[in-house]
Amino acid sequence: MRERAKRMRDSRVTISQVMLPSDANPQGNVHGGIIMKLVDEAAAIVAVRHSRCNVVTVAVDSMTFLSPIYVGNLVTFTASLSYVGRTSMEVEVLVQAEDPMTGEKTHTNSAYVVYVALDESGQPHEVPPLLPESDEERERMARGKERQAERLARS
Numbered sequence: 626m627r628e629r630a631k632r633m634r635d636s637r638v639t640i641s642q643v644m645l646p647s648d649a650n651p652q653g654n655v656h657g658g659i660i661m662k663l664v665d666e667a668a669a670i671v672a673v674r675h676s677r678c679n680v681v682t683v684a685v686d687s688m689t690f691l692s693p694i695y696v697g698n699l700v701t702f703t704a705s706l707s708y709v710g711r712t713s714m715e716v717e718v719l720v721q722a723e724d725p726m727t728g729e730k731t732h733t734n735s736a737y738v739v740y741v742a743l744d745e746s747g748q749p750h751e752v753p754p755l756l757p758e759s760d761e762e763r764e765r766m767a768r769g770k771e772r773q774a775e776r777l778a779r780s
């Protein structure tokens with residue numbers, strides 16, 4: 626039997642990390658790949674918390690970096706579920722960079738990452754349904770369902 630529904634706020638995570646010289650090019654611009662790795666890590670934690678299973682990334686939507694991130698910036702990744710299928714979960718990650726000296730905050734990019742929960746034999750495993758708590762969350766899930774249908778149509 627499928628597990629009891631869980632709320633978005635039950636699995637939401639926020640992770641912050643200061644960018645170091647080893648994360649950047651010689652001019653101090655943080656590499657996009659560093660941000661993509663942290664997006665995947667934050668989103669995977671959300672998927673594991675919702676499913677309580679091992680999860681694998683099955684799709685990542687295109688990522689556009691709207692403004693640069695520099696060494697010394699505090700980068701915050703806010704990740705939460707936006708859609709849950711039978712075994713798949715779409716997680717939205719919002720990335721914000723803060724200059725800790727001035728307090729100026731910039732939304733640098735957003736991303737959607739889709740995970741599939743796996744059972745002990747590595748097969749896709751059913752996850753708890755997602756329980757919306759407001760009209761806004763219902764709409765968010767409907768948009769996630771549309772995005773997932775588009776991904777499957779493309780693949």
Ligand SMILES: CC(C)(COP(=O)(O)OP(=O)(O)OC[C@H]1O[C@@H](n2cnc3c(N)ncnc32)[C@H](O)[C@@H]1OP(=O)(O)O)[C@@H](O)C(=O)NCCC(=O)NCCS
Nearest residue numbers: 681682683684709710711712713714739741749776777780
């Ligand atoms: C993820 C994986 C187990 C899915 O296997 P599969 O044979 O396609 O399994 P299914 O057809 O049962 O699909 C499982 C779920 O994935 C979803 N899915 C499959 N392909 C997808 C795609 N391209 N985009 C989004 N979701 C996809 C399906 O819709 C299904 O979701 P649902 O149960 O919520 O409806 C398999 O593709 C895999 O192991 N991929 C490699 C994952 C990995 O190693 N990631 C890290 C890469 S570095």
